[in-house]
Amino acid sequence: MITTTGLTKVYQSRGREVTALDDVDLQVREGEVFGVIGQSGAGKSSLIRCVNLLERPTSGTVTVDGRDLTALAGRGLRAGKELREARSRIGMVFQHFNLLSSRTVQDNVELPLEILKVSGAERSRKALELLDLVGLADKARAYPGQLSGGQKQRVGIARALAGDPKVLLSDEATSALDPETTRSILTLLRELNRALGLTVLLITHEMDVVKTVCDSAALMKKGKVVESGTVSELLATPGSELARELFPVGGHASGPDRTVLDVTFHGETATQPVISQLSRTYNIDISILGAAMDTVGGRQIGRMRIELPGPYEENVVPVGFLREQGLQIDVVDDNPSAAAADGPALAEEAAE
Numbered sequence: 001m002i003t004t005t006g007l008t009k010v011y012q013s014r015g016r017e018v019t020a021l022d023d024v025d026l027q028v029r030e031g032e033v034f035g036v037i038g039q040s041g042a043g044k045s046s047l048i049r050c051v052n053l054l055e056r057p058t059s060g061t062v063t064v065d066g067r068d069l070t071a072l073a074g075r076g077l078r079a080g081k082e083l084r085e086a087r088s089r090i091g092m093v094f095q096h097f098n099l100l101s102s103r104t105v106q107d108n109v110e111l112p113l114e115i116l117k118v119s120g121a122e123r124s125r126k127a128l129e130l131l132d133l134v135g136l137a138d139k140a141r142a143y144p145g146q147l148s149g150g151q152k153q154r155v156g157i158a159r160a161l162a163g164d165p166k167v168l169l170s171d172e173a174t175s176a177l178d179p180e181t182t183r184s185i186l187t188l189l190r191e192l193n194r195a196l197g198l199t200v201l202l203i204t205h206e207m208d209v210v211k212t213v214c215d216s217a218a219l220m221k222k223g224k225v226v227e228s229g230t231v232s233e234l235l236a237t238p239g240s241e242l243a244r245e246l247f248p249v250g251g252h253a254s255g256p257d258r259t260v261l262d263v264t265f266h267g268e269t270a271t272q273p274v275i276s277q278l279s280r281t282y283n284i285d286i287s288i289l290g291a292a293m294d295t296v297g298g299r300q301i302g303r304m305r306i307e308l309p310g311p312y313e314e315n316v317v318p319v320g321f322l323r324e325q326g327l328q329i330d331v332v333d334d335n336p337s338a339a340a341a342d343g344p345a346l347a348e349e350a351a352e
């Protein structure tokens with residue numbers, strides 16, 4: 001639904017060049033919620049603004065629903081007719097809602113329809129239908145100043161849906177909201193994604209947002225996409241930074257000469273008693289140092305950090321056994337000296 005190829009954006013800033021996007025190839029499939037995560041300055045906003053041509057990329061192409069937007073004329077407010085039409089099929093939700101305070105909630109939702117020259121009666125019908133969809137049917141006559149942050153964002157979402165878009169772009173839509181409101185807005189985005197078959201591209205700096213709502217994700221650093229894929233694919237990628245952050249597991253080796261493994265469970269392997277099988281088969285004691293389980297896209301996925309006695313060279317066969325069970329195993333390069341410093345002290349406390 002959205003494809004970028006070689007997308008590059010270089011800003012001229014006070015006589016020097018800032019490369020905000022550096023050869024970004026991204027593929028967002030129809031009907032998925034795709035999250036782009038990265039730290040401040042990574043280029044997320046530039047990406048989303050280039051996807052709907054609010055910013056014209058320096059080079060590269062953006063195709064949305066089979067249409068090459070970069071081939072259409074104009075940019076930003078000076079977009080040509082074809083680009084404006086294509087853009088009306090792309091909704092956008094903003095971090096700070098961008099509502100007009102002097103207009104009622106209903107009139108805010110009607111605004112894009114006015115621009116599309118939809119008749120008054122049809123505008124009103126459509127706006128009320130959308131407000132109902134986002135759970136704000138009773139607030140049509142209220143003004144933005146009378147609403148909570150979460151309600152304002154619901155209005156922002158209703159307005160973004162006014163042009164019946166196939167794609168919704170979300171620019172940190174929940175960053176200004178408290179955790180509970182964030183959850184309710186993410187739930188709404190997920191419901192709209194399912195009910196309307198809406199493709200959602202969201203940018204965020206919060207891993208929890210990706211974990212809660214995304215089917216796929218990309219990690220951006222310094223203008224580049226350094227990892228991307230479905231959440232399941234990422235979790236199955238050894239050494240994936242996103243996977244590690246999606247399912248962080250803590251815990252250090254309890255002493256030197258231990259093998260610490262991160263075990264990732266997918267789907268049916270999550271329910272198999274592999275750890276106890278391992279213990280029985282090789283007659284070894286296994287310590288669980290940390291674990292995180294979750295359901296992502298209806299599949300049970302999780303991670304567990306375990307410790308086996310002995311250095312890695314002595315555990316090659318048990319590690320192979322785990323891999324044969326379909327588990328993904330990452331050997332953690334733990335710092336035994338730091339861990340050893342903790343270990344005996346804790347053991348003494350326990351003895352006391």
Ligand SMILES: Nc1ncnc2c1ncn2[C@@H]1O[C@H](COP(=O)(O)OP(=O)(O)OP(=O)(O)O)[C@@H](O)[C@H]1O
Pocket residue numbers: 011012013018019020038039040041042043044045046047205
């Ligand atoms: N209009 C602009 N002119 C010059 N430089 C810009 C402009 N917009 C962004 N940049 C620079 O491009 C880089 C990427 O910025 P961008 O806003 O895309 O990142 P971001 O990941 O969205 O960060 P944040 O979460 O802080 O908004 C930064 O170095 C930023 O300073």
